[in-house]
Amino acid sequence: MTGGFHLTKRDGISRGKAVLIRLVAVLLSLIVCGLVIMAITGDNPVEVYAALIDGAVGSKNRLWNTIRSMMLLLIVAVGLTPAFKMRFWNIGAEGQILVGGIAAAGLMIYGGGSLPGAVLIPLILIVSTVSGLLWGLIPAFFKAYFNTNETLFTLMLNYVAIQLTNFAIILWESPKGSNSVGVINQASKAGWFPKLFGANDTMIVLLVLLVTVLMAVYLRYSKQGYEIAVVGESRDTARYAGINVKKVILRTMMISGGICGLAGAIIVCGASHTISTGITGGRGFTAIIVAWMSHFNALAMALVSAFLGFMQQGAIQIATQFGLNENASEIITGIILFFLIGSEFFINYRIGRKGGGKG
């Protein structure tokens, strides 16, 4: 009745087959990206791909940009993971990042002159984490005690955080009237992540990988991680097993918000060195897709983040080289996500010829 084809839900799929379907999706997305760019610029697709690769990994600088882009996306995805595993739809990562970022920028401004880096940077990391944690605790509290809808709650808190950021920008405006904070501590570099092992972004990489590994271990091997999984699957089962559901919701959202707040500090101290509503770069939302597509697997999240970072940085190169604006990068991200999300359909369903459903 569906035009000669019919869909059946798969009972399960082998790991290899699932990986194959996703690889095909990535390949298709690359082909379509190339076709789209070719249609816009009229250039040879091989040249376009060459530009893409060149832009992403063509020089040491570009490679580091790609890595940084990947790491910043990865840590937000890692931050969202415990909440999503608990089926708590934390759409508020943007806000949690901003709140952490405001805390970081404030400490850089007020503490930059007096505190040594060895004190200032750890202090920033802690305070930003706590800020994000408290911001995440608000919707968790209302969810646990009044069962409010966390999707709307966390989403709306994003707008509150944006207004807070605007307030901070006016407060710390520099130069006056510019409506921006400008680069903080440009001369002293106080609160900036130091160069480690000869590269600017080493500290970002180390911090993000550390948090990622800790989170993977926490979710898989700790008692609390087990509780999160049970609460996520069934609250009644959790209650039955004697798990305090309210406590788990509060604790888990503190962890989720805390990591997103930390991500804010990493962005401000390690990358932007300023505070604006744009520092999140939409990562709070993109990371939702990263976390979901990876089924909360840390390695998969790293791979998806790397791929998206690669494509975004490559697209920037294409944009400059072929005279397109920065929206080209967003088009490309959109196309890739479309294919990756679409591939999930083929992983969950099997398409067969009508009447051939016996196999």
Next chain:
Amino acid sequence: MADDLILECKNITKYFGGVCANDGVNLSLKRGEILSVLGENGSGKTTLMNILSGIYFPDEGEVLIKGKPVTIRSPQDAFALGIGMVHQHFKLIKIMTAAENIILGMEGEARLHMAKVEEDVRRVVSEYGFDLDPKAKIYNMSVSQKQTVEIVKVLYRGAEILILDEPTAVLTPQETEKLFDVMRNMKAAGKSVIIITHKLNEVLEISDRVAVLRKGRYIGTVETKDATVESLTEMMVGEKVDLDFGRKEPVSPAARIACKDLTVLSPDGRNALSDISFTANGGEILGIAGISGNGQKELLEAMAGLQPSEHGTVVYYPPEGGEEVLTGKDVNEIRRLGVILSFVPEDRLGMGLVGAMGISDNIALRTYRSGKSFFTNRKIPQQLAGSIVERLEVVTPGLGTPVRRLSGGNVQKVLVGREIMAQPTVLMVAYPVRGLDINSSYTIYHLLNEQKANGAAVICVGEDLDVLIGLCDRILVLAGGRVSGIVDARKVTKEEIGLLMTGVTGTPETPAEEPA
């Protein structure tokens, strides 16, 4: 002979994905007969009936009505052919009257003559000996009255063939008798009735012939007069099954857990349980009977620390002596008192287990807290899972396979296995064999007997009175959230329990001895 066949199914085959629900099923129904379709869960009975009533379309095979091949593509088609199905779950609008529900969706004149409709409904009701007021609102009706509305609805619309899907599952023995009387009247009036059930005694009582399905295949049809419980079981299961419950006399029963004037409110603030008092003894099985929704769930959950109580107490008597009040404590606090209370809830995958997790991870629900470490010990549940799989013969591809992919019987073995492994002093089970095949059911009965022999106080909420009478030592009957009687299972009859279930109070004929 062939012309008195009103319905024939030939070689009906239906696949769902890769699963074959019906594999070449044949069935014939004569005019004016009652045919039982018998089979275990998953044998394809309901699929076949859904094909006849137009909900599914078969992949292969044909349906003949009065010898002519027909195509049934929708419930409307089925109705036009005179096939009417009464589903297990009623499809009625609560705020409307019986008569309004009966004509719902039917075409008619522009002006609705409700008085005439009610008159017609009354005629159908009296013709077949139903007991129904066409003007009564659905929300005021008992389950059995709602079922009556569904059946009258089908008859009112002129059905010649009635399909009743597990109609007695929700009825007391008395209501079942009434339904059977009506069915006999229908038969006398020349209607043909297909009844789906897995209660063998009812099959033998009501039907003329029995068609048996097993695992989607048609096994055969026999005349009821030639059949016995044993022969039908063998057809259903494919092998001889020992139907003995293996009940033993309790060995030195001693009070283990007691409720005193326990009252529990439902979410809408009414009394789900009112002043429940009873004592369950270690070393015996206490059955709990009652029409579903009469407080069984609330009682077990209140005792397990999952529901707050309004007043009254739950008291636990440890085997070592003394007593502990459990009321007001949650699952963890009860556990910390050293009370090993195991509970197999009615909703296995929604409460007792996590469907998406494997067997080991589900075993961990009970064990994950052990030890002081921040990390959970993953070896302990793995070993226990292995031993449960081995001992209870759980069929699973692996210990990590999500339990919701296992069959109902295997899911229940995992759940019961986990709860028993804790070596409970109190074991509460709700509908422990619902949806299980006969062999799995008996595995569960034997496990309950084993726990009884180990001295646990076993509390078993059940729906099949034959099972409760054969398995339990005493039976507590709940009606409207109250204890309407506690009877000795060895002396009581099904009818006596049926009366207690409907809340007909009075001293039960066979009072059980006072607990020690």
